[in-house]
Amino acid sequence: MKPNQRYSLAALAQGALRNHQNWDRAWQSPPLKPQYDVVIIGGGGHGLATAYYLAKNHGIRKIAVLEKNWIGGGNSGRNTAIIRSNYLRQDSIRFFDKSVQLYETLSRELNYNIMFSQRSEVDILLTNTSMRNMRRRCFNMNLQGVDFKMLSADEVRQRIPVLAPMKECRLPILGGSVQSRAGIARHDAIVWGYARAASAYGVDIIQNVVITGIRRAENGEISGLNTDRGLIKTNKIATAAGGENSSVAEMAGIRLPLQTFNLQAFVSEPIKPVLDVVVNCPDLQVYLSHSDKGELVVGGITDAQQISFRRGGKLAVLDSTVAGLLELFPTFRRLKLMRQWGGALEFARDGSPIISLTPIKGFYVSAGWWGGFKAIPAGGLTLAHTIAKDEPHPLSACYRLNRFDTMNFLMESGTTVPIH
Amino acid sequence: MLLIRCPWCGLRSESEFHCNGEVRPIRPHSSSLTDQQSVQHTCDRLNFKGWIEEDWCHSKGCGEWFRLNRHTVTHEIDQD
Numbered sequence: 001m002k003p004n005q006r007y008s009l010a011a012l013a014q015g016a017l018r019n020h021q022n023w024d025r026a027w028q029s030p031p032l033k034p035q036y037d038v039v040i041i042g043g044g045g046h047g048l049a050t051a052y053y054l055a056k057n058h059g060i061r062k063i064a065v066l067e068k069n070w071i072g073g074g075n076s077g078r079n080t081a082i083i084r085s086n087y088l089r090q091d092s093i094r095f096f097d098k099s100v101q102l103y104e105t106l107s108r109e110l111n112y113n114i115m116f117s118q119r120s121e122v123d124i125l126l127t128n129t130s131m132r133n134m135r136r137r138c139f140n141m142n143l144q145g146v147d148f149k150m151l152s153a154d155e156v157r158q159r160i161p162v163l164a165p166m167k168e169c170r171l172p173i174l175g176g177s178v179q180s181r182a183g184i185a186r187h188d189a190i191v192w193g194y195a196r197a198a199s200a201y202g203v204d205i206i207q208n209v210v211i212t213g214i215r216r217a218e219n220g221e222i223s224g225l226n227t228d229r230g231l232i233k234t235n236k237i238a239t240a241a242g243g244e245n246s247s248v249a250e251m252a253g254i255r256l257p258l259q260t261f262n263l264q265a266f267v268s269e270p271i272k273p274v275l276d277v278v279v280n281c282p283d284l285q286v287y288l289s290h291s292d293k294g295e296l297v298v299g300g301i302t303d304a305q306q307i308s309f310r311r312g313g314k315l316a317v318l319d320s321t322v323a324g325l326l327e328l329f330p331t332f333r334r335l336k337l338m339r340q341w342g343g344a345l346e347f348a349r350d351g352s353p354i355i356s357l358t359p360i361k362g363f364y365v366s367a368g369w370w371g372g373f374k375a376i377p378a379g380g381l382t383l384a385h386t387i388a389k390d391e392p393h394p395l396s397a398c399y400r401l402n403r404f405d406t407m408n409f410l411m412e413s414g415t416t417v418p419i420h
Numbered sequence: 421m422l423l424i425r426c427p428w429c430g431l432r433s434e435s436e437f438h439c440n441g442e443v444r445p446i447r448p449h450s451s452s453l454t455d456q457q458s459v460q461h462t463c464d465r466l467n468f469k470g471w472i473e474e475d476w477c478h479s480k481g482c483g484e485w486f487r488l489n490r491h492t493v494t495h496e497i498d499q500d
């Protein structure tokens with residue numbers, strides 16, 4: 001295995017002298033081997049981060065990441081890239097804040113610029129219910145020593161001057177809340193950065209491979225998998241298949257408490273800088289940020305209750321998201337929308353993810369990631385620990401699968417919309 | 421947008437309807453359930469690509485509940 005070429009200003013300058021013909025491939029895609037120590041199904045952020053931490057922290061080298069399409073083509077390449085840790089319960093706050101902390105040093109660690117911009121997320125609150133919910137979140141966050149604070153209506157307007165003037169508002173702004181370490185990062189860079197760093201440790205990243213079955217030995221333990229490129233022997237398989245963990249688990253012979261819904265987002269044409277924070281409005285069910293390219297990146301709620309793997313977007317949801325956007329920002333009404341897309345998001349019954357061992361020895365799950373872009377570093381770190389040690393990582397023990405058997409639900413919901 | 425046929429009102433736009441998800445067996449009385457059965461009832465979902473039977477309500481219309489089959493990838497519906 002060959003160490004990565006270092007990305008730096010000097011390397012860039014050298015490249016300029018050679019017409020940029022000097023760059024190596026960022027990651028290797030060797031042919032599939034017949035046997036691995038660990039096989040990870042799904043080349044999204046979670047799968048690739050897991051491979052990286054397995055190699056780096058646990059010294060496991062024979063790892064394959066099997067991706068049926070191309071890496072980052074799932075939700076990791078379709079999200080609105082918001083990173084925050086303003087969750088409700090102490091276990092979730094700890095886990096997601098660890099993830100924010102890992103993001104803070106990730107560019108340096110991976111030698112890959114992930115463009116993490118901690119520009120703050122400001123929640124605009126229009127009802128007493130939202131004020132109460134956010135204040136509760138605020139108390140819990142502060143108890144964990146994580147930054148989060150309430151804002152007055154005036155402070156909200158100072159942070160976001162482009163908001164509609166008071167006299168034009170249907171619902172007056174009562175106040176707000178802010179996490180100043182929250183922000184956005186470049187989603188592709190997370191995927192490619194982890195892929196490149198994992199590849200340097202010798203992880204095989206295999207794209208366009210179809211998994212046709214998961215094999216179990218007579219004692220029930222995992223023994224391998226069948227693919228369109230032949231049989232692979234392995235005693236450990238982890239599924240990190242984004243919206244499709246149910247079907248992978250079905251191949252192994254277990255059912256997971258998951259449902260997959262569609263979530264959409266869209267972007268406007270590029271405009272000059274108007275917004276330097278991430279804005280979220282739970283009452284109007286809309287959130288947005290201004291990307292480095294100048295586009296407003298806007299998202300709303302899921303197509304509720306309808307199981308969907310279509311990865312599209314319903315017009316009615318687009319319509320109500322735009323209505324909410326224009327209520328807050330009437331000046332955006334003449335902007336053209338350029339692109340709209342969707343992703344198939346998984347929800348566990350209690351709204352929290354699953355990072356866990358399963359009743360099948362050698363089968364591990366990372367699932368239920370409806371807001372899991374922000375969780376990629378911590379998700380990878382803790383799943384790698386779970387796989388290597390065959391026991392949960394202390395940070396993710398709260399996300400074990402058997403919490404459903406004992407009804408130890410960890411109820412969480414989004415900040416844009418509650419999850420039922 | 422889907423056009424959905426309400427048994428009373430005929431073909432109407434999807435935005436008038438509420439989808440209550442996959443048809444589930446009626447929950448048995450809790451006294452006859454073990455914890456595990458109860459969890460299974462609330463958590464167990466098939467969550468697959470293909471046709472599923474769902475409960476829908478014409479909530480912004482006449483309020484009628486009915487069932488339909490919908491494909492989870494194409495969103496085609498079949499009401500025959």
Ligand SMILES: Cc1cc2nc3c(=O)[nH]c(=O)nc-3n(C[C@H](O)[C@H](O)[C@H](O)COP(=O)(O)OP(=O)(O)OC[C@H]3O[C@@H](n4cnc5c(N)ncnc54)[C@H](O)[C@@H]3O)c2cc1C
Pocket residue numbers: 041042043044045046047066067068069070071072073074075076077078079080081082083209210211240241242243244248263264265299341342343344345369370371372373374375
């Ligand atoms: C519109 C939208 C906005 C979002 N906004 C945010 C946000 O602002 N902040 C946030 O934190 N999260 C957000 N999310 C959620 C976030 O994108 C996901 O939770 C996260 O990307 C999940 O990563 P993953 O690696 O688990 O899944 P994915 O990135 O989906 O990766 C799974 C991979 O597995 C592959 N796969 C599936 N089945 C198989 C199979 N059988 N064999 C082989 N490979 C398979 C898929 O092709 C895919 O590449 C958003 C999602 C969407 C759709």
Ligand SMILES: [Zn+2]
Pocket residue numbers: 426427428429430478481482483484
């Ligand atoms: Zn009707």
